[in-house]
Structure formats: structure tokens, C-alpha cells
Amino acid sequence: METVDVVVIGAGVAGLTAARLLANADADGDGEPAAGRRVVVLEARDRVGGRVHTDRSGGHVTDLGASWIHGVDGSAVAEAVTAFGIRTVEFTVGGYQVDSRPIAYHGADGHRLDDAAIHRFSADVHTVDATLADVVAASGPTDTYRDVTERAVAAQVWDAERAERVREHLEHRSEEQYGVASDELAAHGLDDDSIDGDEVVFPDGYDALPTHLAAGLDVRLRHVVHSVRHGEDGIEVTTDHGTFHAEAVVVTVPVGVLQSDDFVIEPPLPARHRQALERLRMNAFEKVVLRFPERFWDEDVYAIRQLGPEGRWWHSWYDLTRLDGVPTLLTFAAGPAARAIRGWSVEQVTASLLEQLRRLYGDRVPAPSTVQVTAWQDDPFARGSYAHMLPGSATDDHDDLAVPIDGRLHLAGEATWTDDPATVAGAMYSGHRAAEQILGRDVPIARLWSGALNGTT
Template identity: 25%
Template sequence: MKLSRRYALKSLLSIISYISLSKVSFGNNQILVGKTVIVIGAGISGLVAASTLIQKGANVIILEAKNYIGGRIRTDRSLGAPFEYGAGWIHGPSEDNPIRNLADRTNSSLFVTDDDSCELLNLSGNDIDEKVWDEIEEIWEEIIYDEIDSDTEGSILDAINEYDSNIWSDPNIRWVFSAYEEFNYGGPIHEISAGLIKEMSGFPTADVIFKDGYDKIINLLAKNLQIQTNSIVKSVNYSSTNNITVSTTSKNYECDYVICSVPLGVLKFNSIEFNPALPRYKQDSIENVGFGTVTKLALKFKDQFWDSDVQYYYTVAKETGRWPIWMNYRTFSKEKILMGLCMGDYAKKADLMSKEELIEDGLKVLKNVWEDDVGEVQNVLRTSWLNDPFTKGAYSFPRVDNSEEDFENLAESVDNRLFFCGEHTDLKYLATTHGALYTGIRAAKEVIKANK
């Protein structure tokens, strides 16, 4: 049994020769002295772009809409153990993975989440027979690895139906595709492009979490950077051949270059007005590329009613994407916390539920298994990325009818002065922290090149 968000990608990976962050160097010449660069957004891609540019002598100002930095890397410790609103895992923490490198530099304590340490529970809340489960996984593997290749048209659901038009009615089948694929890619199974997932890649080795919080790497990256929080960028005016004017709700900034690292969801909502408007092809790709959501709910209980040594409880529900995964905090902390996840279309509903509705919805699934043993909830944290005006969803996915070109369009600079980074701009490592980091380096390199 394997569950990692990046499991499907790992087998595609042979040797990754990407540079690790510590090895990033563009020479020592300060060719950007006297130049001002505005970076919009203090997520990992924006921070990395900024720190790369200050090495070249640029005056870099980061404008961040929220009152905190890190964007989709955000840790809350109020439950006694870290709750990650956004990224939780380092996917493939091998030595080539730059996030692993940052974790090492912050002396972070990492914990391998063992996907095989799990209990599978059917619609009635009982253990699923191992033989039945093996068959389900075999079907999943055959479809994802044998049936689908980069030329496959349509969605993953189309590929499932082509394989056997009856199997989607099986709740166990819906579970496996939701927990593995919808979680992995962040979109609903009927919208994710089957062919394009084969263009994505990852790093080897089992996923890990930060026992003391993912945000440690953000704090390291943000050292010595000029970051203005509570600065909501409303417009970028690059119509003059001289300076670019970036306007927030309270102030105008003049600069030579802009790096825009805001999430795809924000671009889709046209929250920032570009003058002149972005080229049509770029606007089309912004519209077309998928941007889904994932909901997390951490329930801290007064008394523990589950085992301490099972990493994940996998619960099958009638509705696809409804709390298929529960992560057991007791395997790595003393806190009696179960963290549930929703994905696909169900996550869109869950994100919009009130806190009370969401708790009730999660508890119903747990009570289906543990019945009256499910006791008092002491404390709760939840996410609602769809409602976040500065993100508008969780992460990007290749949608049916997208092409690789769409992602190139998202990354492409405009007028050699306006540059773009963020997880959505790199199909290969889409929806990951390491992918976002690489795009920050790429955008900074483009600025350096444009200045030559």
C-alpha cells in the first residue's frame, strides 16, 4: 500500500541533476547595483527570487498582502504539535531536493511518514479484506502506469471508464483514485489531464514531515530581506519605458523590474490590474490551467480512541474525496490529534462549510468507524484555501485540454521587465514547495539576464 502525494511521480524519476540551493551561484559580480526589483508575494518562490537577486546587488522589496510571510507554507503550533495549513511533506527528501537541503540547514527534525502503516476501513467502518484491497490497488496501478501515457487524451476518470465502465461505482475504487490522484494533483478526477501527469516528475525516497514545523525554512529564507507585509498590490503599470509603478492600497513603488509570484488563483480573479493588460495567450493559460483545493481539519481529542502506532486511517465514504485520509499525530507527537483531508470536488464543498459544519462532517466519518468511542473534541484547526483572497485554492493541476505550452506561458516574462514565478509556472514540479523554489531561481536568473 502506498500513498504519498508524489508516489505516482517517483517511479518516473531516474536521475535528477538539479542543483541544490546551496550550490546556486551566479558569480560574484554585482551587476544589479542601482536597480530596484519589486517581488509581489512572500511565499517560497518570491523569497528565493529576492535572496538570489540581492546577491547581485539589487535593491529588492517584497510586497506581501498578508500579515505573515510564507504563503502556502504556514505552521500553527497552538495545538501543541505543528499544524501545517499548506505544505506538510517534503516530497522525496533525497539529497537533490532543495527543500531537504534547507531543512538540514535549519537543523529540522524530520519524520518519515510510513504509507504502509495504515488501516483501511470500508463504507461500514470495518477493515477491508486484504485480498479485496490488493485487487483495488492492482486496478489503480494498471490504469495509472500501464493504460495512461503522455499521449492519453481526456481525464483520469475517462481513462478509468475506458478500462472498465463499471468500476467507478465501486466506493473502494473511488477511494483509491481520490486519495492517491485527487490529493496528489489537487483537482477533481474528471478534470485532471491523464496525459499531462506523465510530464511531471519528483524526487525519490519516502516523504517526511517537519516535526517542528515547515515554516523554519521560511524564516531562514527571509533573513535579511526587505519585506513589507500588509501590502496588497492592486496594480502594476509598465506602460512607461522608464520605471514600472507598483501600487498597493496605500503606496506607490517605482522599480526597474517586477517579479510576480502570486498564486494562479489570484491571477484567475484578476486581483491585480496589469497595464498594459497581459498578452492574450498568457491570459488564456491563466484561465485554462487547473487550480483546485484540498481541505485539512485537525481534531484534538480529550481522550484517545485509536491506536498509537498506525500512521494513517483510510476511510471509504459514499462521496468521492470526503475525508479519505486521517493522519495520526500520535505516531510522531504526544498530542491526541487526528488530521483529516478532503480533496477533489468534495474539498470545494468542505472549504465553504462553517467550522461547526466541517467538524460535524469529519466526526460523522470517524463515528462510522469508532462509534461512541469518539469523544470530546478539545481544539480544532481547519483550512479554507478557497476562501483565502490571496490564494483562492490550494495548488495547480494540469486540466484536460491543457498543454505543456500553457505552463510555459504562465512562466513567460512580459516586456523583459515583468517576470513570473510560483508553483504554477513549472509543470514538471507543479504543486510542490521544491517546484516553487526552482521557479524563484528561474525568475531571478531571467532578471539578471534581462539586465545584461
């Protein structure tokens, strides 16, 4: 058995943030790392980053997990990225905005909408959005996002077609933002859905962030944790490569792992934590990245979008050509679509997608040169892409999960951060909070990129 001060489970952004701040802790303010604070990070995979994962096969850089910083203003992730010298490219279409940047809209009949029609449609979405916060605030405890959006749309005096287009947009927002149909999402499930400043993506891969955060840390890859036992004697963490003893543990595994029988916490979590956990669920949300031999869409748009029933699954394609000049579209199988394509071959997914793109662009659409389809639903160490709030949950459920247990057991990770769950930012802030809880004092988050360990990057 190996003995350390703190075991951190999971080398995603939450775990690496916690570990880095703990290892960088300057207990007496003399600029030296605090003596004796040994931190080990146990990670099941053969890489760090967790749900931030960049693929580099075929000479292309493809983010298969997170892509965006959803708003750089006031974001610690953006500050870290700048401090580490990681390149970014502006791409402010990551929040299912209706008109944040130019989008090539196609109507329900497949024809391109002119600017006036796009403006009318966008104005309708903004009209409903302007009332939605109040409708959500007045909602009942078990109302769904569909209930509140239906109410907000019904309050408009619109003909059926006009109302349907907006209803559809709000449905797709639930699916694309949270990977779930709106009747399975809590009414408050998109309360956090705000973006401050531009959004950016990563031409050299988002994984540069976790790589920098991990530098100099004691990260044990390929260590699958099976159990965490906690009590008067401290913490005992059992892995397939031995047992670790510590005074404190930070558990950052995704909600889906925490809910599974493969990850045991003994004694079990207190009722408050268990109830909060039961009201969160991992989503179904997959990326499809298509590279083409040539571009068949306009150069000056950020995305292609189709309205109407044909866009039930495939409605939005994001133009990633700006990253490296290779004509590339990113789309999502989100919610019901992700569940339906589970187990499909890449060829099946491609055929289904091309049918829709050819409906809009005809024979100009060539066969893609490469297609990548993710399978986060089937990933045993993720079990989905991120957690969403089930009807009956409260936004505070996220923070409730992070209340320290007996001063030794700390849960962190995207799902434990109320203000910005389901994001890299939420993961980072939750790791920061866990480190502060263990240290019993405030630590500037900037120590992530300016602390003593940075000499080793």
C-alpha cells in the same frame, strides 16, 4: 515613489527564493553581494510564507498550508531544510499512495480489511497504474483525468465491485492531490505525480523555511499590490502604501489573484501568457486537523482509510501523532467536499467527520479536544490552495507563464513550474529561475542557504 532595482511581489517561497538569490547575487565572483542590486519584497499579509503557514495557537504546532516535502531525494527544499537545521519526521503517505506505509483499511461495510484483502486491493490499483501512463499519453487534447482512468479500469476484466473500488481510489487521488473532481482535471493533470525518496513533515512547523529565506531581506508586510505597470521606463508597482519603481519585477501571487480584477497588469499579459493562465484554475482543498484526548486507532499505522460510498468525502485520516505525541488526525475536504463545506461551522464539519469515524470505530471515538478547519478558498491572497490544469490545457502551460515579458516582467510561483507544480519545491525552483532570468546567468540554488546573506539569519 521609492526606487529599487527589483520589486518582488509576494513573500511566499517563490518570492523569497527569487529575492534572496538576487540580493545574494555575486556579479563579479568576489564573494561580495553585487553593488546596487536593491530588492524589495511586497507582501499583502502580516507574515511571510504565503501558503506555507504554521499556526501555534493552544501550544500546538499546526501546518495549515503545506505539510510535506513530497520526496527528499534530489529536492532543493530538502537540502535547504537540512542546511537551515530544520527538524523533519518521515511520513511517506502524502501522495495518496495506496500502500507506501501501513494503512488501516476499512471495507465498504465499515469492517477492517485483513492483510490479504489490503494486498488484493493495492495490487489492483498498481495494475491500473501500470497502464495509466500509456492511456494518458494516448489521450485527446480535451480528455479529462476521469476519461483516462475510466479507460484504464475498463481494460481490466473485473467484476463491478472490484472495478468500483479502484475507480473510487483514482477519483480520490484526483481530489486529494489536486483538490478537484477528476472530470474537471486535465488527463495530464497528474503527470507530475511522482515521489522520489521518503516524504517528510515538520514537527516545529514548515514556516521555519520561509522564515530563514526571509532573514536579512527587505520585506514590506501589509503592502497590498493593486497594479503593475511596465514599459520603456521600467516598472511601476502600486500598493496601498505607496508606489515603487524598478527595472524588473517578479510577480509570484497565486493564479487566482493573477486572474482577478483586483490585480491589474498594464499593458495586459501577452496572448501566450493569457491563454496559459486561462487553462489553470485554483482548486478547492481544505485541511481538517483533529486532536483527541486519547488515541482510538492502532499505533502502528500511518493512516486510516475507508473504501466505499460512505467515504465519498471523508475517506482518509493521517496520523500526525508522531509529530508531538498528541493523538492527532489530519484529513482533507478535497474538491467537491471542500466546495460543499464552504461556510460550514467547525461544529458542522466535526459532526460530519465524527459520523464516519464512529462508523468505523464506534463509541471508542471521543469528542476531539480541538478542531481546525482551513478556508483557503476564501483567502483573498490565495483564492484556493493551488492551481490545477483544466481539460484542454497542456503541461507546458505552466512554463509558458514564466517566459519573461519585455525582459522586465517575470511571473513565478508554484503554477509556473511544469515538473512539480502545486508544491513548495515548484515554488522554490520557479523563484530560482526568475532570479537567473533577471541576472542573465546561472546562479547555484545552493546560494539560498550558503550565500552572503546567511550571516544575518
